[in-house]
Amino acid sequence: xxxxxxxxxxxxxxxxxxxSCEAVLRAQGLDTLVLHxxxxxxxxxxxxQFWPLRPSPWFMHWLPLEEPGCHLIIRAGKLPLLLRPxxxxxxxxxxxxxSDHFWSSFEVREGSxxxxxxxxxxxxxxxxxxVGDDLAAAEALSLSAAxxxxxxxxxxxxxxxxxxxxxxxxxxxxxRRAAVGHEELRALFAGGxxxxxxxxxxxxxxxxxxxxxxxYKNIVALGAHAxxxxxxxxxxxxxxxxxxxxxxxxxxxxYCSDITRTWVKGGGAGxxxxxxxxxxxxALQQRLCGEARVGREYESxxxxxxxxxxxxxxxxxxxxxxxxxxxxxxxxxxxxxHGLGHSLGLTCHDxxxxxxxxxxxxxxxxxxxxxxxxxxxxxxxxxxxxxxxLAPFRAGQHATAIDWAxxxxxxxxxxxxxEDDVVVGKSGLRNLTRELLPQGGGAPGxx
Ligand SMILES: [Mn+2]
Numbered sequence: 001x002x003x004x005x006x007x008x009x010x011x012x013x014x015x016x017x018x019x020s021c022e023a024v025l026r027a028q029g030l031d032t033l034v035l036h037x038x039x040x041x042x043x044x045x046x047x048x049q050f051w052p053l054r055p056s057p058w059f060m061h062w063l064p065l066e067e068p069g070c071h072l073i074i075r076a077g078k079l080p081l082l083l084r085p086x087x088x089x090x091x092x093x094x095x096x097x098x099s100d101h102f103w104s105s106f107e108v109r110e111g112s113x114x115x116x117x118x119x120x121x122x123x124x125x126x127x128x129x130x131v132g133d134d135l136a137a138a139e140a141l142s143l144s145a146a147x148x149x150x151x152x153x154x155x156x157x158x159x160x161x162x163x164x165x166x167x168x169x170x171x172x173x174x175x176r177r178a179a180v181g182h183e184e185l186r187a188l189f190a191g192g193x194x195x196x197x198x199x200x201x202x203x204x205x206x207x208x209x210x211x212x213x214x215x216y217k218n219i220v221a222l223g224a225h226a227x228x229x230x231x232x233x234x235x236x237x238x239x240x241x242x243x244x245x246x247x248x249x250x251x252x253x254x255y256c257s258d259i260t261r262t263w264v265k266g267g268g269a270g271x272x273x274x275x276x277x278x279x280x281x282x283a284l285q286q287r288l289c290g291e292a293r294v295g296r297e298y299e300s301x302x303x304x305x306x307x308x309x310x311x312x313x314x315x316x317x318x319x320x321x322x323x324x325x326x327x328x329x330x331x332x333x334x335x336x337x338h339g340l341g342h343s344l345g346l347t348c349h350d351x352x353x354x355x356x357x358x359x360x361x362x363x364x365x366x367x368x369x370x371x372x373x374x375x376x377x378x379x380x381x382x383x384x385x386x387x388x389x390l391a392p393f394r395a396g397q398h399a400t401a402i403d404w405a406x407x408x409x410x411x412x413x414x415x416x417x418x419e420d421d422v423v424v425g426k427s428g429l430r431n432l433t434r435e436l437l438p439q440g441g442g443a444p445g446x447x
Contacts, residue, residue, distance in 0.1 A: 001173055006166070007101040013166035014062060014080070014105040017159065022076045024155045034124060034141065035059045036132025037070035052212040053094065055254070057346035058131045058156055063102045064253035067094045069113060069137070071120045072106075081123070082106045083116040098253060117141075131156065154355075160345055161352035162374035167345065168423055170255035171376060172432055174215075175421055177250035178257040179436035181207040185220075189244045189263050190444035196220045196234035199246070207250045215256035216348045219247035226262070226414025227386045229338060242266040243274060243413040244444075249348065256348045258378050259433050260419035263444040273316060273406060274413040275442065277383060280312035282440040285381050285418045288340070292379065292422060292429055298367040299358055302340040305381045306332045312383065318410070321401035329398050330361075334389040339365035341378035344421055353377060376423045384415030416441060 025033060037059045040050035053068050062072055062080060073081040109116065121141055124130075129152055130143035138147040163171065184206035185199050194202075200220045204211060211217075221231040223241035231245075247260040264275045288305055292298075309332050310323035318335075319326055326332050339362065343353035349366055353375065358365035367377055385407055394404060418440040420433035434440075 001099075001169075003099065003101055006099065006169060007104070009164070009166035009169055010102050011105050013164040014102075016164060017062065018074070018080065020159050021074050021156075024152070024159070025074070025076060028129070028149075028152050028155065030127045030129050030152075031075065032123060032126065032128040033074040034120065034128060034130045034132075034143065035062070035072040035074065036130065036134055036137045037065065037067060037072070038132060039068050039134040039137065056132050057160070057254070057351075060254040060346050061160060063106065064097055064099070065102075066097070071116070073120070073123050075123075079107045080105070082108045083120055084108060084110045085113040085116050086110045087113055157351040158355075159352075160350060161343065161369070162372065163345065163376045163423060164374075167255060168374075168376070168430075168432075170253045171257065171344070171421065171423070172435075173252035174250050174255050174257035175259070175432045176436055177207050177209075177252060178248060178259050179433070181248060181250065182246060182259060182261050182437055185244070185246050186261065186263055186444045190265060193238050193240050195236055195238045196222055196225070196231075197236045199244070200234050203246070203248050209250060213251065215249040215251045215258065219245070219260075221245045221414055224385075224412055224414045226416070227384050227411070228414075229382075229384070229417075242268075242271045243416075245414065245417060247417065247419065254346050256344060256346070257421055257433070258344055258348050258419060259421065259437070260380055260382075260417045261437070261439075262416040262418060262441040264413065264442065265444055270409045270412060274410055274416075277312065277316045277318075277410070278416045278418075278441045280315055281309075281381055281383055281416045281418050282442065284308040284312055285379060285420070285440060288381065289379050289420060289422060289429060289431055289434075292371060292424060294371055294373055294424060294426060296371045298340070298353070298369050298371055298377070299362060299365060301371075301379075302358075302362055302365050302367075305340045306336065309336050309381060309383060317403055318406055319402055321398070325398075325401065329393070329401070331393055331398060331401065333361065334386070334393060335383050336381065337364065337384070337386070337389060338380075338382065339367065341380050341419075342366035343369075344376050344378055350376075371424055373424060373426050376421065378419050378421055380417055380419030382415060382417030384417075385411040385413070386415075387411070 071083040130138040130147040181203040225231045226245035249257040310326040313319040343350035353367045353369040
């Protein structure tokens with residue numbers, strides 16, 4: 001990655017963010033915003049171990065610094081001031097930043113924790129708000145009552161929806177890193193039968209990530225395990241399986257990628273029917289990507305996904321009834337129970353695209369926005385064989401609508417999900433994932 005491009009785009013990002021934040025401050029009747037980086041959280045109250053720090057995304061929106069106890073002070077007309085404690089600690093040391101492209105956009109003050117706290121306190125007089133998850137840090141500045149106010153948080157969340165060119169570049173790099181891991185697992189699955197744990201560790205190795213650094217816990221599901229949407233309790237022994245679902249990402253400068261691929265191998269009627277289903281989901285996922293454009297309601301795209309999934313169930317021979325009946329009966333929701341996608345950015349399920357609730361039947365949909373320029377989100381349709389969701393349809397009026405023998409056969413394959421990360425532009429959509437991983441699923445050896 002070209003450091004000078006990253007650096008100039010970051011400077012531009014910060015200048016624009018400064019102006020947006022100043023507008024938020026004016027609207028909220030504030031003079032000063034204090035963004036706290038965070039404090040490591042205790043793993044359990046019964047021990048003295050802590051989770052690795054995940055800095056607050058409102059802090060990371062400005063800079064990718066993973067250090068606890070920092071204050072970033074935002075005021076109108078002034079360069080953001082970073083108060084960065086420097087204290088000798090022989091127990092812990094924070095991660096150094098992955099890159100040094102961002103420093104020139106800040107006035108940086110380093111010193112003892114006590115000295116910087118006194119400075120932060122002096123700057124927090126008047127109309128000041130605090131944003132961060134460490135309320136003791138807010139209390140130390142006498143800002144408990146002005147911490148994380150709902151209207152302010154909503155306004156700041158909205159600033160994170162439209163990504164700057166700098167953020168897009170970070171998301172591209174996060175996709176590039178994850179793509180290396182997906183390629184590795186595709187090849188390993190094609191070449192043999194490895195346990196899920198080993199595949200998970202291979203993804204970490206290929207992407208140079210520790211488990212705690214991944215944007216979310218890798219989902220690595222062989223065979224029937226893919227019917228658990230977030231399968232993270234990896235089997236440690238090798239088990240012959242004909243399908244693999246990998247939902248795993250990487251991060252760069254705090255920005256996340258979130259990618260799912262589904263592979264199928266082997267002969268036989270089951271593998272060939274599941275392969276046909278994967279091909280259908282791949283085709284409809286690509287069609288949905290093509291239909292995401294500025295002005296469209298994301299929820300209508302999710303509704304359209306149900307229509308396309310109904311058609312796919314019929315094409316593969318799983319369903320015998322009409323597509324309309326599959327949707328009206330709730331059968332497509334039993335096969336595809338989650339939302340089509342979610343906003344993506346500094347958090348894997350990013351904020352600002354779900355300001356209103358979805359319709360009741362779309363309970364799990366995390367994006368209800370009208371698609372707008374520079375939004376970044378995932379498109380991730382899936383079809384699963386989840387016994388508990390399908391059981392109510394086995395008897396009763398829809399009993400003959402489904403080929404239950406075929407469903408039972410496909411239960412061994414768990415399910416298919418194909419997920420890409422996209423950035424919407426006025427002139428069209430950029431699929432960040434497909435630029436690096438052209439194939440969404442199918443036979444792992446086809447390259
Ligand atoms: Mn996702």
